[in-house]
Amino acid sequence: MDVDIGNALASVASPGISREALDRLDERVGQAHERIETGRENHEHGYAAxxxxxxxxxxxxxxxxxxxxxxxxxxxxxxxxxxxxxxxxxxxxxxxxxxxxxxxxxxxxxxxxxxxxxxxxxxxxxxxxxxxxxxxxxxxxxxxxxxxxxxxxxxxxxxxxxxxxxxxxxxxxxxxxxxxxxxxxxxxxxxxxxxxxxxxxxxxxxDLEALLEGARTEAESLSGSLFECPAYAYGATTYALDGRGAGINAMIPYAESLETYAEWFAQLWAESLGKDDLGQTPVRALGVTDQHSQLQLYRAGPRDKLVTFVAPRERSDRAIPDTEVEELAYLGDSTLGELLEAEFEATEASLAAAGRPNVRVELETVDEYELGGLLYGMEASCVLAGELYSVNAFNQPAVEWAKNATRGLLGGGEFAEADAVAEKTTLRVER
Amino acid sequence: MDVDIGNALASVASPGISREALDRLDERVGQAHERIETGRENHEHGYAAxxxxxxxxxxxxxxxxxxxxxxxxxxxxxxxxxxxxxxxxxxxxxxxxxxxxxxxxxxxxxxxxxxxxxxxxxxxxxxxxxxxxxxxxxxxxxxxxxxxxxxxxxxxxxxxxxxxxxxxxxxxxxxxxxxxxxxxxxxxxxxxxxxxxxxxxxxxxxDLEALLEGARTEAESLSGSLFECPAYAYGATTYALDGRGAGINAMIPYAESLETYAEWFAQLWAESLGKDDLGQTPVRALGVTDQHSQLQLYRAGPRDKLVTFVAPRERSDRAIPDTEVEELAYLGDSTLGELLEAEFEATEASLAAAGRPNVRVELETVDEYELGGLLYGMEASCVLAGELYSVNAFNQPAVEWAKNATRGLLGGGEFAEADAVAEKTTLRVER
CATH class of the missing domain: 3.40.50.10490 (Glucose-6-phosphate isomerase like protein; domain 1)
Incomplete structure (x- = not known):
């Protein structure tokens, strides 16, 4: 994956990160990279991924x-x-x-x-x-x-x-x-x-080999500077933006085939970083569909969001047939892919014009190789962010309570959590 | 729909709303209700819905x-x-x-x-x-x-x-x-x-009549007090919680058939209230699936969230077959529906135990009548919230910029917004 963080700079957006702050942050990225490399070498829990x-x-x-x-x-x-x-x-x-x-x-x-x-x-x-x-x-x-x-x-x-x-x-x-x-x-x-x-x-x-090969290429790009490593550029930018007020990260693929990827990302981000009262809240969305649903909020709501676009540079296309309706004639000269691409660029620019931070993640196309790179890249981004937040990105202690309560409720043993369920505070309003 | 806001009270959760503050807010709900009724009587834009x-x-x-x-x-x-x-x-x-x-x-x-x-x-x-x-x-x-x-x-x-x-x-x-x-x-x-x-x-x-009949029953419950009207109870609670720090509203139906409803809600909430730098960010999720994805964050991440559960009281069921595995024997005494219900109650209690605010919206079952009530109820909640925020819930001015840019990019006329697209700030990191 390639990453463009230009629209997350303080010169464009608020919240945003200045070039100077990015340079300072890069020193911490270098240290985090050392820690990650050590974890990988020793095959430590989590880093082993x-x-x-x-x-x-x-x-x-x-x-x-x-x-x-x-x-x-x-x-x-x-x-x-x-x-x-x-x-x-x-x-x-x-x-x-x-x-x-x-x-x-x-x-x-x-x-x-x-x-x-x-x-x-x-x-x-x-x-x-x-x-x-x-x-x-x-x-x-x-x-x-x-x-x-x-x-x-x-x-x-x-x-x-x-x-x-x-x-x-x-x-x-x-x-x-x-x-x-x-x-x-x-x-x-x-x-x-x-x-x-x-x-x-x-x-x-x-093609399983291509999936792994794409991931390997991404792994080879891991280095001590965010300016040389797309995964770290993404992880460091999200961390910096969160610290500056963007507690929400809206992941918007511009490809229907990547809709589930946004769900995968939402788990990766939420469960890895959501601890110690920290962590960005991932929101999964889909371009262009959600332009007609969420864009109003993203452009004009609270300044608490980073928007991440993921878009392939190449895709197969389909022409829009000509129409006799003059008002729609411009569509007939285009393809669905051109419309999608124009909507993507327009939405990205629309957020930037309103000073709302956003990051572009580009894939060459959606195939095994590129997908392997994307998945690996986002995992590495997440591990880096975990280092920067100083949280353990590899556990999920907060889900145990509900697991125990469920088991207790179903008669699978004695669990104090199950008793707490019966003590619910209620203030019911019925129609 | 019935609504239980007990777990959004300050005695349970932080952020939360005290009973006293709810009583004070109820006066504003009464005034907002008057405004809404006038809008309905005059069939004004938006209120006409x-x-x-x-x-x-x-x-x-x-x-x-x-x-x-x-x-x-x-x-x-x-x-x-x-x-x-x-x-x-x-x-x-x-x-x-x-x-x-x-x-x-x-x-x-x-x-x-x-x-x-x-x-x-x-x-x-x-x-x-x-x-x-x-x-x-x-x-x-x-x-x-x-x-x-x-x-x-x-x-x-x-x-x-x-x-x-x-x-x-x-x-x-x-x-x-x-x-x-x-x-x-x-x-x-x-x-x-x-x-x-x-x-x-x-x-x-x-059954279209049943859809409309359910909505009519919900409409008849609109009244000058949030304590007597589930829709207003929900709208007022979300508004109050947002003001107290819960800028995110995670909508979690515990029924697969309501997965799309969460998307509908996300548009309703985002596009209606996301303006003037205000508005909760809706997050769509699904029970029980997202307990294994988002719950860690919701329970242990930043205190910036209200979780809304939507659950039917009745559903058709399916027994879990017995198993020879002792460790799993408790499952064999249950049904999938009982497991789902236990997971729901456990998750709700797990958030409350961690002091995280949540609201329960209950339906009798998922059918035309109840669905009509849910849709109408959430629309009325949203209109009330719009009054409380003092925003126009019925327009979406921030989406025009990207529409114009798209049109310009495709040669559908001269639009200044299209020129801005070419001026993008870039800071690319490539692998």
Whole structure:
């Protein structure tokens, strides 16, 4: 990825960062880079994620999915980081395999999703590091049951990605299922470039080597200066802008195929940096659609936002047919791609003209290579931001409370948190 | 809708509002209600939206869609308020008609969406108040051309919803197409309960009367006190919390079918209130999925957020099959619905326990009647908030700049804004 932070400078925007402040910040980037390199060398928890491009073995993934390589559909059962990386990759790239992601436990929706695919031609990809994630295991039990009810042998069609031990690992052993490992030291939201994110891509026949190669190229650009490294330029700019009042980061891809990427980014940013009362709030949006929804606020609301655009330089196009209507004749001389591109540049300029900070992330096009670079680049940006904030970007302690309460409410043990649920303060207004 | 603001009280949360402050705010709610009632009586711009439940004629909408009532698929071409209300309704309710919304101009995506439906069995619903919206008209030209190329007479299968005059209105006259009016005085984001939002629902065979009846029941609850009116309770609480530091409003439905509703809400909130450097930033999320993505930030990040839950009290359910794995046995005694409900209550309590403000919006279930109430209730909340902020909730002046720039860039006239695009400040970092 290439990054243009010109519209985040104080000469353009408020909040914005001055060139002098950027230079000072660059010294801290240099120190953070040292820390990151040490973490990578020692394969420390979290930092290890930045070593995935060299460590992930595409052949191993392809061997695991070989038994279901001709599946018409794939049901991936996972939630959070066990689903979003995989979904981002297959949604960004064109493939023929129908992809279903069960990342919620809404009963009607699970049923309708199950009914939307031909089970006898469908493979199952179940992903949980601990092997005990309640939503994932509940859905897996439901899916397994549905396969059995339809007379389809799920053991012939299931791939498991999990940690070294746990119920899912045991189950894979018992039924001799292809089993892939969630790599050690890699939190879920940083695992897109491991089997967690790449099994679905392998089933769809995407080029895993190109994904990893793009990530490797991005990794090679990591250096001690934000002015030489797009990932660090992005991470440092967001950190600087947050400190100057832009507590919100609106991620706006100008490509429908990157809509899920914005969701992936939102998890990466929120769960990694949202701690100790710190962290930007990611907002996911989509160009051009959200120009007709959010742009009014972004241009004229509180000065608490950084807008990040992600746009490919090349895309396939489609001509807009001529029209007899004079008022619309200008459209007939254009293509949909030119319209999209003009809207993008206009929106970017519109924010700059109003002094609202924004950053442009450019890809050559949306393919495996560029996508690998984007995912790796944003992960490295996030790790750098974690260093600058001095937070641990690799844990998520605040989600434990609700997990315990849920388990307690369902009779899965004694948890004080479950008792607190009953003590809710109410002030009800009914119609 | 029913609203519970207990977890937004200062006794629970920080930021939060004290009971005393709520009582004082209620006086301003009374005054705002007077203003709103006057606006409704005089059918003033914007306020007129709150009269739609009495004014929209479901028979007229059904007559217009009658020629395509048996269509297998419907392509709705519109953007922003011309698409989101319709999408919210059909996504929330179960229907057999395949629904495609062309609310973006991404060339590859438009092509793949067009190829996903059988054109000979597909109807077209084109929506633009002005009849000149660039994205909508460009897509309409593309779709019309695709129908012609496939030998399908689009004039037999197209419904137009537009303002009194303009190119779309002329086109409808010329080809004798069924034409519905975007009602006067109703901004797009407030038009879900007009033909703009209800044509797609009519094609899907949903109960239009029940939608309007639910909205009427909500309208009857509007009163001079937030303690007696759920819509005002919500609008006043969000306003009060924003003033106390919660500049972000995360909307989290606990029902997949309401995912699009969160998008609709995000436009309503952002475009109506995001002006004069004011306005909460809406964030759309989804329970339980985003517990594994955003909850860490919401519970432990900056105290700048109000979380709004929307949950139905009743839903159809699905049992979780028993499992031989002891660690997961508790799941086998439950249903997916119970798991979802436990996760919801646990997440709500988890935020309250961390002193993070949240509001619960309850529906009886997700059906036409309750949905009509929800949409109307949130619109009334938003209008009230506009009064409290003293902003004009019914315009969106900040989007004009980019529209002019786009038009200029595409050769549709001379616009100074287009020249500004070329003057972009750059600070590029390339890999």
């Amino acid at each position: 930045l070593n995935l491009p060299e460590r992930t073995d595409p052949d191993e993934i392809r061997r695991a999915v070989d038994p279901v390589a001709d599946a018409e559909a794939l049901i991936t059962i996972g939630i959070g980081g066990s689903a979003l990386g995989a979904a981002t990759i297959v949604d960004a790239l064109e493939g023929d395999t129908e992809m279903v992601f069960l990342d919620n436990v809404d009963p009607e929706w699970v049923t309708s999703r199950l009914e939307s695919v031909p089970l006898a031609e469908t493979a199952i990809n179940v992903v949980s590091k601990s092997g005990t994630t309640a939503e994932t295991l509940a859905n897996f039990l439901v899916v397994r049951d549905a396969f059995e009810a339809a007379g389809v042998d799920w053991t012939e069609r299931t791939i498991v990605t999990t940690g070294e031990a746990g119920p899912l690992s045991d189950l894979a052993e018992r039924h001799d299922l292809p089993k892939l490992r969630v790599p050690d030291g890699v939190p879920g939201r940083f695992s897109a470039l491991s089997p967690v994110g790449m099994v679905a891509a392998a089933v769809a026949g995407h | 709150l009269n739609l439940p009495e004014r929209t004629d479901p028979d007229e909408i059904r007559r217009a869609v009658d020629p395509v009532a048996d269509a297998e698929a419907l392509i709705t071409i519109g953007i922003g308020g011309s698409a989101l209300g319709a999408a919210t309704i059909v996504d929330a309710l179960e229907g057999d008609t395949e629904m495609v919304f062309l609310d973006n101009v991404d060339p590859e995506w438009v092509t793949s969406r067009l190829e996903s439906v059988p054109l000979a069995e597909t109807a077209i619903n084109v929506v633009s108040k002005s009849g000149t919206t660039a994205e909508t008209l460009a897509n309409f030209l593309v779709v019309r051309d695709a129908f012609e190329a496939a030998g399908v007479d689009w004039t037999e299968r197209t419904i137009v919803t537009t303002g009194e005059a303009g190119p779309l209105s002329d086109l409808a006259e010329r080809h004798d197409l069924p034409k519905l009016r975007v009602p006067d005085g109703v901004p797009g984001r407030f038009s879900a309960l007009s033909p703009v939002g209800m044509v797609a629902a009519a094609v899907a065979g949903h």
